[in-house]
Amino acid sequence: MKIFSTFFFFIFTFFTHAQLPNVSIHLQTPQKPNAAAYVMISNLISGGDTIAKTSLNALGNGSLNFHLDQPTFAELTIEKFQFTCFLSPDDNLKVIVETNDKATSTQFSGKGAEANNYLEESSNVFNKHFRIGGKQINEFPPEEFTHSLNKMKSALDEFHQSFVQKHPLPEKVSKLLKISNLIIPLSFKHNYISARYNTTEGRILIPEFLEKVYGEIPLDDDFLNAKYSYYGWVLKEYYYNLCFALLAQKTPDGKKIPYAEFPEMLEKMIKNGNYSKAMTEYLLAVNVNDALNQGLTSGTMSIYDSFKKEYPHSLYQLPLDKKYQKWITISKGAPAPNFTGVTPDGRKVSLSDLKGKIVYADIWATWCGPCVEELPKAKEIQQQFSENNDVVFLYVSIDSKSTNWKNFLEKDPAFKGTHINISDDAEVSKLYKAYQMSGVPAYFLIDKEGKIITATASRPSSGKVEGEIRALLK
Numbered sequence: 001m002k003i004f005s006t007f008f009f010f011i012f013t014f015f016t017h018a019q020l021p022n023v024s025i026h027l028q029t030p031q032k033p034n035a036a037a038y039v040m041i042s043n044l045i046s047g048g049d050t051i052a053k054t055s056l057n058a059l060g061n062g063s064l065n066f067h068l069d070q071p072t073f074a075e076l077t078i079e080k081f082q083f084t085c086f087l088s089p090d091d092n093l094k095v096i097v098e099t100n101d102k103a104t105s106t107q108f109s110g111k112g113a114e115a116n117n118y119l120e121e122s123s124n125v126f127n128k129h130f131r132i133g134g135k136q137i138n139e140f141p142p143e144e145f146t147h148s149l150n151k152m153k154s155a156l157d158e159f160h161q162s163f164v165q166k167h168p169l170p171e172k173v174s175k176l177l178k179i180s181n182l183i184i185p186l187s188f189k190h191n192y193i194s195a196r197y198n199t200t201e202g203r204i205l206i207p208e209f210l211e212k213v214y215g216e217i218p219l220d221d222d223f224l225n226a227k228y229s230y231y232g233w234v235l236k237e238y239y240y241n242l243c244f245a246l247l248a249q250k251t252p253d254g255k256k257i258p259y260a261e262f263p264e265m266l267e268k269m270i271k272n273g274n275y276s277k278a279m280t281e282y283l284l285a286v287n288v289n290d291a292l293n294q295g296l297t298s299g300t301m302s303i304y305d306s307f308k309k310e311y312p313h314s315l316y317q318l319p320l321d322k323k324y325q326k327w328i329t330i331s332k333g334a335p336a337p338n339f340t341g342v343t344p345d346g347r348k349v350s351l352s353d354l355k356g357k358i359v360y361a362d363i364w365a366t367w368c369g370p371c372v373e374e375l376p377k378a379k380e381i382q383q384q385f386s387e388n389n390d391v392v393f394l395y396v397s398i399d400s401k402s403t404n405w406k407n408f409l410e411k412d413p414a415f416k417g418t419h420i421n422i423s424d425d426a427e428v429s430k431l432y433k434a435y436q437m438s439g440v441p442a443y444f445l446i447d448k449e450g451k452i453i454t455a456t457a458s459r460p461s462s463g464k465v466e467g468e469i470r471a472l473l474k
Contacts, residue, residue: 021065022089026110027078029060029097035079039064041072044224044232044282045289045319048075071173073180073228084229086115086177114167118177125159126152126184138192145192146213149185153214156181172222179223182215183230189214190237203244221278239286242269263291263299267306285316292323293438295456296331326436330455336446337434339427341396341420344406349420352450354392358472360457360465361394361444363437366408371441375415377460382417384466390448391469393417398428398440447472 027037038053052066056078071088078097081104087093091112098105108116129152130137137148160178169177189210197206217238223231246265249257257265270283288307291300304324308317330337340350351359362378364371378393385391395417399405402421409415422428431437435444435455443457445468453472458464 019067021067023066023068023087023091024093025064025076025085025087026092026094027056027060027062027064027097028095029056029078029099031060031099032056032079032081032097033058033060035060037062037064037076037078039066040075040077042075042227042229042232043316043319044227044229044235045285045316046323047319048229071176071226073176073226075229084119086112086119086173086180088112088115088173114169115173115177118163118167118169119180121163122156122159122177122181125155129155130188138188138195142196142207142210146207146210149189149213152185153182156185176223176226176228179218179220180228180230182218183228183234186214186217187230187234187237190234194237194240203248219275219279221276224278224282235282236286239266239283239290242266243290245269259294260297260299263287263297263303267303281311281314282316284311285314285320288320289323292320292327293436295436295454296324296327297456323436327455330435330452332452332454334452336444336450336452339396339422339431339434341422342402343418343420344409349418351394351446354394354418354446355450356448357390357392358448358469359392359394359444359446360469361396361446362460363396363398363431363435363440363442363444365398365440366404367399368440374441374460379415381460381465381469385469386416388473390473395419396431397421398431399423400425445469445472 025039029035029037033056035056036053037056038050040048040050042048051074052064054062054064056062068087068089071086074085074087075082076085076095081097081099083106085093085095092110093108093112093116094110095116096107096109098107106120108120129148132148137145137152140148160181164174193206193210197203217234219238224235243262243266246257246262246269251257266287267284270280270287273280273283275283284303284307288300288304291297291303294300304320307314307320311317328334336351338350338352340348343349351361360381362374364375366372382393385393393416395415397405397419399421400423402423405421409419422431435442441459443459444455445453445457447453453468458468
């Protein structure tokens with residue numbers, strides 16, 4: 001009996017001790033009395049997890065204590081002030097934040113200070129080269145942008161060498177910090193390319209000097225495990241490059257590959273790629289997350305179930321499950337979340353006002369090219385039901401400037417239907433969350449009882465919409 005008691009005591013002590021706080025951050029923020037403070041670690045998929053939070057006292061002082069298993073990047077937020085920090089097990093960090101009308105300064109001391117001073121100084125180098133002559137470098141034409149980005153790279157490389165000579169860091173910490181220097185400028189490069197060449201045809205036009213600038217995206221397991229939030233953004237760009245590779249392919253009869261087949265084809269591409277186990281798991285999780293943007297299709301469910309089976313203890317499973325559960329709430333037969341907009345003549349109209357009719361909702365904006373491209377076909381479909389009072393075509397503009405929307409409609413008097421505008425950012429955000437929207441255009445089909453038929457309805461150009469509506473009229 002004594003042996004068993006000793007054994008269970010050991011097990012209890014071991015697991016309890018394993019989760020004891022081993023990182024402390026002591027905050028001193030005189031200008032932010034009673035402010036909320038918290039530490040968040042990115043999950044690299046969708047947002048992050050808060051691992052510690054506190055309320056500062058009347059002097060602006062407080063402490064955050066939590067457990068880490070390995071060196072990790074984190075976001076420290078004090079009220080509205082946020083910055084990236086680097087934390088390792090057994091760190092005991094003091095942070096002093098001073099604010100005035102012009103700027104905010106941050107000072108670090110204690111164990112773990114050198115890595116965070118590195119990030120602070122690296123950020124200053126980046127900011128110095130990000131804005132030139134009153135302009136951000138991503139406003140420059142390609143050649144000038146490339147030249148400026150290369151100068152930034154050289155400056156960051158020089159900074160790293162100089163810092164580690166003066167302040168020797170553990171080898172792994174030095175490696176992770178050096179990669180972090182690469183990631184943010186690299187994310188700007190990919191944003192720059194996406195903004196100017198974001199089509200299959202456009203990718204062919206990317207200048208060679210721009211495509212090569214600042215090296216390739218580093219696929220590093222240590223850096224992946226360090227949870228640097230910007231790394232998630234850059235790796236998603238890597239993933240989207242795989243998507244573009246599929247977009248360029250054709251079926252045996254010369255047609256484009258249907259988007260519905262992408263999730264499973266990308267899953268196969270990733271599994272057959274020359275990636276580490278950790279990077280394969282992450283890219284597969286990104287693929288599932290991206291597929292979930294399109295709803296619970298057969299392709300999405302196939303790769304979602306496959307991921308759960310292959311990685312039952314994955315850290316990425318929780319954000320994927322959360323996203324999956326949100327789709328369940330707007331699956332077929334669920335009550336359609338209500339929303340309200342304003343008509344061109346100033347009347348408020350809600351989705352719930354249309355109960356008793358079949359509603360095909362088209363969420364769009366005048367600035368959205370793909371949205372506008374779909375409108376001619378939408379008008380044709382609507383014309384097929386012009387004599388049927390049981391069907392409503394609800395066009396929901398999310399233009400923040402309602403005048404742009406009104407002018408668009410005035411120029412096209414043949415654009416019939418029920419038109420409303422939601423211009424308030426907060427209300428648009430609610431709409432996005434309620435219907436799991438990842439962007440516009442988006443389409444919903446709702447039955448006469450106000451229940452969802454599908455929150456990922458077919459586009460007007462698909463050739464399916466008329467048949468789907470007629471099926472509900474039978």
